[in-house]
Amino acid sequence: MNTTKQALTIAGFDSGGGAGMQADLKVFQERQIFGTCVLTALPIQNTCGVQKVYDLPLEAIKDQLAVIAEDFDIDVTKIGMLFSKEIIQLVSDFLKTVDFGPIVLDPVMVAKSGHALLKESAIQTLKEELLPLVTIVTPNIPEAEILANMSIQTKEDMVLAGQKIQQLGVKHVVVKGGHHIEGDLSEDVLVLDNQESYWLKNKRIDTKNTHGTGCTFSACMAAELGKGKSVLESLQIAKEYIQAAISDGIDVGHGHGPTNHWAYRKVEAMKDGKE
Numbered sequence: 001m002n003t004t005k006q007a008l009t010i011a012g013f014d015s016g017g018g019a020g021m022q023a024d025l026k027v028f029q030e031r032q033i034f035g036t037c038v039l040t041a042l043p044i045q046n047t048c049g050v051q052k053v054y055d056l057p058l059e060a061i062k063d064q065l066a067v068i069a070e071d072f073d074i075d076v077t078k079i080g081m082l083f084s085k086e087i088i089q090l091v092s093d094f095l096k097t098v099d100f101g102p103i104v105l106d107p108v109m110v111a112k113s114g115h116a117l118l119k120e121s122a123i124q125t126l127k128e129e130l131l132p133l134v135t136i137v138t139p140n141i142p143e144a145e146i147l148a149n150m151s152i153q154t155k156e157d158m159v160l161a162g163q164k165i166q167q168l169g170v171k172h173v174v175v176k177g178g179h180h181i182e183g184d185l186s187e188d189v190l191v192l193d194n195q196e197s198y199w200l201k202n203k204r205i206d207t208k209n210t211h212g213t214g215c216t217f218s219a220c221m222a223a224e225l226g227k228g229k230s231v232l233e234s235l236q237i238a239k240e241y242i243q244a245a246i247s248d249g250i251d252v253g254h255g256h257g258p259t260n261h262w263a264y265r266k267v268e269a270m271k272d273g274k275e
Ligand SMILES: Nc1ncnc2c1ncn2[C@@H]1O[C@H](COP(=O)(O)OP(=O)(O)OP(=O)(O)O)[C@@H](O)[C@H]1O
Pocket: 019, 108, 110, 111, 112, 139, 140, 176, 177, 178, 179, 180, 186, 187, 188, 202, 203, 204, 205, 206, 207, 210, 211, 212, 213, 214, 215, 217, 239, 242, 243, 246
């Protein structure tokens, strides 16, 4: 029997290597889970932004999903950029036919540079078709406002939005405070299906190098879930991973630089008493 844990990311492309499928595969490698991938769309982007997005033929996405199903025993699935309602429908229909483990959805809507990565016409399909299949969804504040159909100003609003998003059929919700709420802390809330909620807080880091933070964070959660960790444990590791990846930054590109995927190795070495 094959004991190597296997993850799938269904996501968009980033030539700049900081976000999307590229970030997800880097996280899978760092967290020691084998990474496979299905491309949904081809944005032309680097750290300075997204210039345009090329569509892929739906058939090409369908065929990629089919070859993964033929050949791999997927333990966990992470979903990022989906771009259109047709892609969401296709991916949802496919996921109903396979057991690809828990599903983590980062409901990517707009890139940090401001370019749309999800068409507005796709939001209803995302809510109705995909969310009921999802184990954990990880919206940032603007995404949570759209999914919950409410404005979010306070921490109480974040919890309420999480509960409203659960009513769409998803099991657990992480509403990320991240770069959208003011303050010294970067606070996220996990609303579990048993209605308990947990806050995760870290010092907010003042940096422009935050390209792909949402992708990295959700991919890390997925990797840990795929290896059998609980939802809360996976979230705690993801929060530590992203904190290290942002704070121990690297400087490449001329815009919003990517995060540092090696940084968490130091944190783990310290925990093991090796440093
Ligand atoms: N400046 C920061 N300092 C510390 N933590 C941060 C910072 N920015 C984001 N985070 C954390 O990074 C994780 C990802 O959240 P973020 O809000 O960046 O997601 P996102 O907006 O979906 O990202 P993306 O636009 O890359 O998809 C969360 O845990 C968030 O709290």
